[in-house]
Amino acid sequence: MTLATSTLPGEAEAPTATMAKKALRRQRIAETFCAWSLAGPALILLVALFFLPVFAVFVIALTDWQFGSSSLSVVGLANFNEVMKDEGFRASLINTLIYVAVVVPGTIVLGLAIALLIESGKSCRAFYRAIHFLPFMATLTAMAIAWEAFLHPTIGLVNQTLVSLGLPTANWLRDESTVLPALAVIGIWQNLGYAMVLFLAGLKSIPQDLYDAADIDGADLWLDRLRTVTLPMLGPVTMFVFIVIALRAFETFDTVQILTQGGPGHASEMLMYTLYRESFQYLRTGYGASVAVVFLFIVVTLTLIQARVMDKRVHYQ
Numbered sequence: 001m002t003l004a005t006s007t008l009p010g011e012a013e014a015p016t017a018t019m020a021k022k023a024l025r026r027q028r029i030a031e032t033f034c035a036w037s038l039a040g041p042a043l044i045l046l047v048a049l050f051f052l053p054v055f056a057v058f059v060i061a062l063t064d065w066q067f068g069s070s071s072l073s074v075v076g077l078a079n080f081n082e083v084m085k086d087e088g089f090r091a092s093l094i095n096t097l098i099y100v101a102v103v104v105p106g107t108i109v110l111g112l113a114i115a116l117l118i119e120s121g122k123s124c125r126a127f128y129r130a131i132h133f134l135p136f137m138a139t140l141t142a143m144a145i146a147w148e149a150f151l152h153p154t155i156g157l158v159n160q161t162l163v164s165l166g167l168p169t170a171n172w173l174r175d176e177s178t179v180l181p182a183l184a185v186i187g188i189w190q191n192l193g194y195a196m197v198l199f200l201a202g203l204k205s206i207p208q209d210l211y212d213a214a215d216i217d218g219a220d221l222w223l224d225r226l227r228t229v230t231l232p233m234l235g236p237v238t239m240f241v242f243i244v245i246a247l248r249a250f251e252t253f254d255t256v257q258i259l260t261q262g263g264p265g266h267a268s269e270m271l272m273y274t275l276y277r278e279s280f281q282y283l284r285t286g287y288g289a290s291v292a293v294v295f296l297f298i299v300v301t302l303t304l305i306q307a308r309v310m311d312k313r314v315h316y317q
Helices: 007-060 078-085 087-119 125-137 140-150 156-166 179-202 206-215 222-233 235-250 256-258 269-282 285-311
Strands: none
Touching: 007 179, 007 285, 078 087, 078 179, 087 125, 087 179, 087 235, 087 269, 125 156, 125 179, 140 156, 140 179, 140 206, 140 256, 179 235, 206 222, 235 285, 256 269, 269 285
């Protein structure tokens, strides 16, 4: 005779709950391992190529190390005090801010205008996109040499055109009053194609229903459609273009190095050229590192301010 045994509901559920918890824990461990396996290589590269060099620059900025020297000594904040008192640094900072203030809005306005013209056309859109995007893809050295020929004081195309029109000419790259505007025009021309392509992508993403609704509401003029539909819908693209072009403008170096070497005087000297000159021409690497730290602080601060101010005016879908 076999006696039947009965189990309480809680006794049967307890092992099942324990097994479920173990399975859930194993699943979480597997997911965590998979996530770190995928993100690990990128994280290692980010640390090796960004955070470690930035940390090294901060450390070098606290020393008097000269490039190629085998010895150094810690000087604390002396390099930063010298940067704040350096008239050349202040001149390059002012020049950079003026350059950015001209290049960024000029690139955005012209890039959007060209994108609107191309989008409104009926034919040859691919050709026009390629033509306007070529400056962005061109080699910076070749581009700068071409502009040097265009702006030559005697045989340059710009002055020859002005002479034919009976207008006064200028030595664009050797006059303190014209060198910075000339570099700003080159900067706008260089970044124009990139901004245009991004705006074209943004225009493609705007639903046609919004324009139809604007027509029904009486906004049938192109200016009304631009103000009520196009510009608000392009808010995220505009903010992205603004930040990217601003960063590229702050990093301007090639055109200054090839065309002006910061001259005449300090009229065209930019922060990146000051950093290069102090670190690799004068071999004052510690001082150059302090310039790099100040430059990084300024760029990050202005970028965060731009993002905060513009984000309040952006309408996300």
